Amino acid sequence: MPEDVIFTPLKFRHLEVKNRIFRSSISGRWDNYNGSGTQTRINWEERFARGGCGAIISSFVPVHLKGRILPNYAMIDDDDKIPFWRAVGEAVHRHDCKFIMQLSHGGRQRDVPGVENFLEKGLSSTDSSDTFHGLLCRAMTKAEIDQTVEHFAQGARRAREAGLDGIELHASHGYLFTQFLSSAINDRKDEYGGPLENRFRFLQEVIRAIRREVGKDFHLQVKMNALDENNALFFWEKKGNSLEEYIQICKWCEEEGADALHISMGSTFPHPMVPPGGFPPDELNWWYGGMASSGARGYFNYAFFHFKLIRPIFLWLWNRRKKAYPVEGVSAEACREIKKHVSIPVLNTGGFQDGALIRRYISEGWMDGVAIARPLIANPDLPHILASGRDLPERPCTFCNRCLVNAIANPLGCYDVRRYDGDHDAMIREVMTVFDPPPFPAEKAPRIVAAGGAA
Amino acid sequence: MSRESRTRTKAGVLVDAIRESPVDRQVKKYRRALLLGLLTVIVLILAVFIARFSKDRPMTFADDREHYLYGSIGSEPGGSISNAVGGVLPPYWIFVTLPEICPEKLPGGYASLGFIYENGRDLPVGISRRFRLGFDQVGLNCASCHTGTVRETAASERMVYPGMPSHQLDLQNFFRFVLDCTLDERFTPERVLAEIERAGGSTDAFERFVYRNQLVPRTRESTLMLSRRLSPLMANPRVPEWGPGRVDTFNPYKAIQFNWNLAALPPSELIGASDFPSLWWQGPREGLQRHWDGNNTSLQERNLSASLGAGVTPVTIDHPNLERVAQWIRDLPPPEYPFPVDQAKAARGAALYAAQCTECHGDGRFRQGTVEQAKASLKGTRVGTVEPIARVATDRHRLDSYTYDFAVNQYTLYPDSEYRFHNFRKTGGYSNQPLDGIWARAPYLHNGSVPTLRDLLEPPERRPRTFYRGYDVYDQRKGGFVTTVGAEKGRRFFLYDTSLPGNGNGGHLWGTQLTDEEKDALVEYMKTL
Numbered sequence: 001m002p003e004d005v006i007f008t009p010l011k012f013r014h015l016e017v018k019n020r021i022f023r024s025s026i027s028g029r030w031d032n033y034n035g036s037g038t039q040t041r042i043n044w045e046e047r048f049a050r051g052g053c054g055a056i057i058s059s060f061v062p063v064h065l066k067g068r069i070l071p072n073y074a075m076i077d078d079d080d081k082i083p084f085w086r087a088v089g090e091a092v093h094r095h096d097c098k099f100i101m102q103l104s105h106g107g108r109q110r111d112v113p114g115v116e117n118f119l120e121k122g123l124s125s126t127d128s129s130d131t132f133h134g135l136l137c138r139a140m141t142k143a144e145i146d147q148t149v150e151h152f153a154q155g156a157r158r159a160r161e162a163g164l165d166g167i168e169l170h171a172s173h174g175y176l177f178t179q180f181l182s183s184a185i186n187d188r189k190d191e192y193g194g195p196l197e198n199r200f201r202f203l204q205e206v207i208r209a210i211r212r213e214v215g216k217d218f219h220l221q222v223k224m225n226a227l228d229e230n231n232a233l234f235f236w237e238k239k240g241n242s243l244e245e246y247i248q249i250c251k252w253c254e255e256e257g258a259d260a261l262h263i264s265m266g267s268t269f270p271h272p273m274v275p276p277g278g279f280p281p282d283e284l285n286w287w288y289g290g291m292a293s294s295g296a297r298g299y300f301n302y303a304f305f306h307f308k309l310i311r312p313i314f315l316w317l318w319n320r321r322k323k324a325y326p327v328e329g330v331s332a333e334a335c336r337e338i339k340k341h342v343s344i345p346v347l348n349t350g351g352f353q354d355g356a357l358i359r360r361y362i363s364e365g366w367m368d369g370v371a372i373a374r375p376l377i378a379n380p381d382l383p384h385i386l387a388s389g390r391d392l393p394e395r396p397c398t399f400c401n402r403c404l405v406n407a408i409a410n411p412l413g414c415y416d417v418r419r420y421d422g423d424h425d426a427m428i429r430e431v432m433t434v435f436d437p438p439p440f441p442a443e444k445a446p447r448i449v450a451a452g453g454a455a
Numbered sequence: 456m457s458r459e460s461r462t463r464t465k466a467g468v469l470v471d472a473i474r475e476s477p478v479d480r481q482v483k484k485y486r487r488a489l490l491l492g493l494l495t496v497i498v499l500i501l502a503v504f505i506a507r508f509s510k511d512r513p514m515t516f517a518d519d520r521e522h523y524l525y526g527s528i529g530s531e532p533g534g535s536i537s538n539a540v541g542g543v544l545p546p547y548w549i550f551v552t553l554p555e556i557c558p559e560k561l562p563g564g565y566a567s568l569g570f571i572y573e574n575g576r577d578l579p580v581g582i583s584r585r586f587r588l589g590f591d592q593v594g595l596n597c598a599s600c601h602t603g604t605v606r607e608t609a610a611s612e613r614m615v616y617p618g619m620p621s622h623q624l625d626l627q628n629f630f631r632f633v634l635d636c637t638l639d640e641r642f643t644p645e646r647v648l649a650e651i652e653r654a655g656g657s658t659d660a661f662e663r664f665v666y667r668n669q670l671v672p673r674t675r676e677s678t679l680m681l682s683r684r685l686s687p688l689m690a691n692p693r694v695p696e697w698g699p700g701r702v703d704t705f706n707p708y709k710a711i712q713f714n715w716n717l718a719a720l721p722p723s724e725l726i727g728a729s730d731f732p733s734l735w736w737q738g739p740r741e742g743l744q745r746h747w748d749g750n751n752t753s754l755q756e757r758n759l760s761a762s763l764g765a766g767v768t769p770v771t772i773d774h775p776n777l778e779r780v781a782q783w784i785r786d787l788p789p790p791e792y793p794f795p796v797d798q799a800k801a802a803r804g805a806a807l808y809a810a811q812c813t814e815c816h817g818d819g820r821f822r823q824g825t826v827e828q829a830k831a832s833l834k835g836t837r838v839g840t841v842e843p844i845a846r847v848a849t850d851r852h853r854l855d856s857y858t859y860d861f862a863v864n865q866y867t868l869y870p871d872s873e874y875r876f877h878n879f880r881k882t883g884g885y886s887n888q889p890l891d892g893i894w895a896r897a898p899y900l901h902n903g904s905v906p907t908l909r910d911l912l913e914p915p916e917r918r919p920r921t922f923y924r925g926y927d928v929y930d931q932r933k934g935g936f937v938t939t940v941g942a943e944k945g946r947r948f949f950l951y952d953t954s955l956p957g958n959g960n961g962g963h964l965w966g967t968q969l970t971d972e973e974k975d976a977l978v979e980y981m982k983t984l
Contacts, residue, residue, distance in 0.1 A: 119477070121477050300485075
């Protein structure tokens, strides 16, 4: 039997990963409100390391409070966070798994701004609010841009000091970098707006600042859109960047010293194509309320999720462009195009689960590895399953996106009750396993023996 | 602690100090914009709606003759959509498609009733078009009953004479058709809309909605009301048919304008059909006793009153347009006799006319010169005065159909306005009329009971007892229309029976004592009047 390409090591310039399966960035609201970490996050990350992933890309880690998407996410905004992240790294490393921290700034995409942020508009490249939730923002000043560049540099330094294996800049899915890169969003008239090289400038400055701060030998990858499809939801919006523009950006990233690319798509998050799959209106009705007051269109959207009569209008808008893309490997074709133009390794994310598909794409040179999130939530041991020769787990991820919607309000986990044979209690038990071990484990639980029980 | 930040209380209930997040402010802005947008939309819709439904625009014609033939005098339904008044015809598109909806009731279309279609027009002479109550409406104007046609032979071209009595028009059967077809079970919104489309009309969704829910049901409703009110006239075996060229002027007026219950009137009062008179050269007629029975001396009141018969109401009347017609017919010359006249014979007739006729009817000078000269030519005659019924001895039904009670009702029209009637009088006979263009005013006497001038010069027992009306080929020898043709190209003409009540051809014995040769000469002279 020839060697399984999925399980051949992937060598970056300064990092080697044992296989081609990366846990893509995903997280629940595990941590303390102020951004300090908890045991639960360690549990969370460790379960994927134990499951056999080659590397874990952390969830969205804000480099500053203003760039936080949701409260209760561990941040990297201060040196006082270094010990926590060191503990996370060590837990992951125990399973021969690498840990790459995703340095992020949400810009205007603050799904729940939190008590610290809600009285001020988000920082962005533009004054125009986000098109989905109506999240408000204002264009950053030059001084604020410089400050934010520095936040990223310091975040990178802290990641290195924590002993982590590398960093990823989240320049896709509509977060701050996309807000600068995308022609559909960036309406600046200064040197950060207009032509592509201007729109790239912010990311360029961040990469340069990081290199200045941590040197050239610390793994740095960029998560990049292949396409914006900014008008996938509302056809009256601008389309955003084309694949050609993103190929150019990727080439520039390589020139600036990026060690790898991580390709995805979509100028917002969520986006009709990202994550690919369903968009369950029942869950939206239950949980979207948690962010209904975050944006100026929140209650408007919520009405569409809440009232069944008008749901089809939203679902029609949401689904109309989806048909052009597969659920599994939603951006794979675009990734292949990008890979043709760069010489650094390229990862791809979006609907990967099927071992045969992953194997084919890697062996045919579409990509060098895949980043997976939802199928790993469903089956954290997916790498072991694939390694055992099976292409799919017994109960595979259905790409229903119930995990995504629940994440606003509930502990992250697989909420597709069909995967638990309709047993809601079993589903909740499974979801709650993330809290085990607890932060303060009992020394030794006293054994309770039933007295006088019948033999 | 500052005053502002202290928790405020309202009616004893704690009220949080109000703060707003940027999202709150934006949402407020959105809501304000939404409200404003909604209000704007509502106002715009209302404005469009009001603009459409309050628009009142007649088709206009630069040419006075065209205005007379096709212009609106306001006889289309009007008022407001919530209280539409006036009008006796359905809206334009229903009107033009009715013959398609009930084809067997009117083979040959409106032309077969004697309506005149000029070079490819969509509407015949006498039907006006006006945008009112949000739709194109049609109405009758003066020309419907006062535009006649003449042919030299069956093969020759029709000559159209504005102002001439519409001797060829079967008004009663026209009304019957409209009333009948709009109550027909085929008269459904679906059918009407389909026929409109077939006829090349386009309707948008809103218009279709209105056709379904308003126009078609309202047409049927007004038909029901009209036909019920008019049934004692239109469907009463004791009331003879009007036949072409005739109308009962005052009885429908009693029913439609004054809501009289016709069935309660003495049966003989319901027999009032009389010929359409001519409408030319009205200027010199001011002050003459107008209408067959001479019940009014005011041209203006005569015009207003006649327009009521066409469906105008004091609310819907278009005074400026009516006045334009009035001005035009004031100076409209009577038509020249279009065929050769034997001048020598006419000259002999002139002398006879002077002896026999001028005293009551004026003479050839009436049609010449200015209005003043024409009026002056009547000096010393009895033209425009009422000849007592005992003397003229013609059929009295028409005289009796105009009653004191009716005159009293007429005075209630146009209250508190310059138009209020005050010249109507009940008379005791028939009025002597000037005979300008008399050749084109056949058949003769007020009820059209004598087909030709020559026949009128015969004693009643030698006048035709029955004859066909409606045919427009001219009988040059006798001075009138050919009376022997019963049908032509599918159109059936009306057999007029002088023995029926109201149709009597007796009386007016002047000239009957002349010799045949004298009578012929007199007829020849009258062609020149």
